[in-house]
Amino acid sequence: MATPNLLAHVLVGKYCxxxxxxxxxxxxxxxxxDLGRSTLAGWVGGACWWxxxxxxRLCKNVFASDHLFADDTPIPVLDPGRGRTKTGRLWVxxxxxxxxxxxxxxxxxxxFAPDRKAERPVSHLAGFKGVLHVDGYAGxxxxxxxxxVMLAACWAHARRKFYEVAEATGSPIATExxxxxxxxxxxxxxxxxQSSAHRLAERRSFSKPAVQALQTWFEAQLxxxxxxxxxxxxxxxxxxxxxxxxxxxxxxxxxLDTNPVERAIRPVALGRKNHLFAGSDGGGTRWAVVCSLIxxxxxxxxxxxxxxxxxxxxxxxxxxxxxxxxxxxxxxxxVDHVKT
Numbered sequence: 001m002a003t004p005n006l007l008a009h010v011l012v013g014k015y016c017x018x019x020x021x022x023x024x025x026x027x028x029x030x031x032x033x034d035l036g037r038s039t040l041a042g043w044v045g046g047a048c049w050w051x052x053x054x055x056x057r058l059c060k061n062v063f064a065s066d067h068l069f070a071d072d073t074p075i076p077v078l079d080p081g082r083g084r085t086k087t088g089r090l091w092v093x094x095x096x097x098x099x100x101x102x103x104x105x106x107x108x109x110x111x112f113a114p115d116r117k118a119e120r121p122v123s124h125l126a127g128f129k130g131v132l133h134v135d136g137y138a139g140x141x142x143x144x145x146x147x148x149v150m151l152a153a154c155w156a157h158a159r160r161k162f163y164e165v166a167e168a169t170g171s172p173i174a175t176e177x178x179x180x181x182x183x184x185x186x187x188x189x190x191x192x193x194q195s196s197a198h199r200l201a202e203r204r205s206f207s208k209p210a211v212q213a214l215q216t217w218f219e220a221q222l223x224x225x226x227x228x229x230x231x232x233x234x235x236x237x238x239x240x241x242x243x244x245x246x247x248x249x250x251x252x253x254x255x256l257d258t259n260p261v262e263r264a265i266r267p268v269a270l271g272r273k274n275h276l277f278a279g280s281d282g283g284g285t286r287w288a289v290v291c292s293l294i295x296x297x298x299x300x301x302x303x304x305x306x307x308x309x310x311x312x313x314x315x316x317x318x319x320x321x322x323x324x325x326x327x328x329x330x331x332x333x334x335v336d337h338v339k340t
Contacts, residue, residue, distance in 0.1 A: 004308075110287070134258065162181070
């Protein structure tokens with residue numbers, strides 16, 4: 001029987017510090033404690049059963065927001081019937097309002113799915129209304145059909161294509177595109193953390209003329225370069241998403257890029273490298289549940305181990321279901337569980 005302290009230690013080791021269960025088993029063995037990987041896996045599954053309701057509350061809270069960042073990342077999942085792994089996905093949704101001094105706390109939600117079909121974000125965001133910051137994945141376009149969701153495209157993704165061309169060919173046009181885009185980021189650096197109204201005013205004064213000039217320049221360059229070149233492809237990529245790229249000129253809360261969700265994906269990439277694969281679709285779901293809570297803890301400067309240890313103890317002690325919001329990372333306050 002594992003205590004909440006030990007369960008939290010195993011969960012943080014696996015999902016925060018990226019130490020696979022078999023390595024944790026080896027560490028315990030060095031200290032004279034015989035805990036097999038299968039035992040640890042059973043504990044993780046049991047702990048996640050308690051945390052699933054909290055994950056649902058976190059999802060409901062985040063999806064009630066009107067500005068989110070969205071992306072997905074692959075994770076390998078063991079496929080025993082074929083004797084190899086298959087590719088699942090973690091869909092990631094981030095709320096980050098500190099950049100414009102917004103009122104809601106930062107949060108990240110991960111949801112596992114066995115594929116990358118567009119129906120996944122459509123299902124996840126069925127009740128969402130507002131601006132969604134996205135990369136170039138075409139599946140997000142299906143969210144705009146009812147008029148409730150507007151897409152904000154990512155300048156970092158557009159910039160990356162010109163950077164690749166400049167690095168590979170030394171193209172002066174690609175280099176000039178990078179310079180012009182960097183001017184937009186310089187303006188953003190001045191207004192980061194300011195109110196949405198101030199950001200919007202600055203953007204209308206300085207960013208809007210630069211964006212209009214950049215569009216005209218892109219159209220002129222596209223007519224000059226070979227249509228099949230990587231440079232033409234980079235220009236078309238930007239122009240085909242121009243409405244989304246201009247979204248930040250209409251709303252001071254909109255960001256230039258999807259970097260907040262990119263940062264939330266980075267720990268998954270580390271875990272993917274160390275874990276090698278999830279043992280099943282259920283393992284992918286557990287990955288999503290724990291990562292949601294741990295990443296949201298980090299975003300709110302909450303220590304993940306102390307949080308999980310306390311929350312698991314409260315769950316076991318019968319914390320009321322109608323008061324789960326008290327256990328969300330930004331609302332959580334630790335209590336002393338020592339019995340007198």
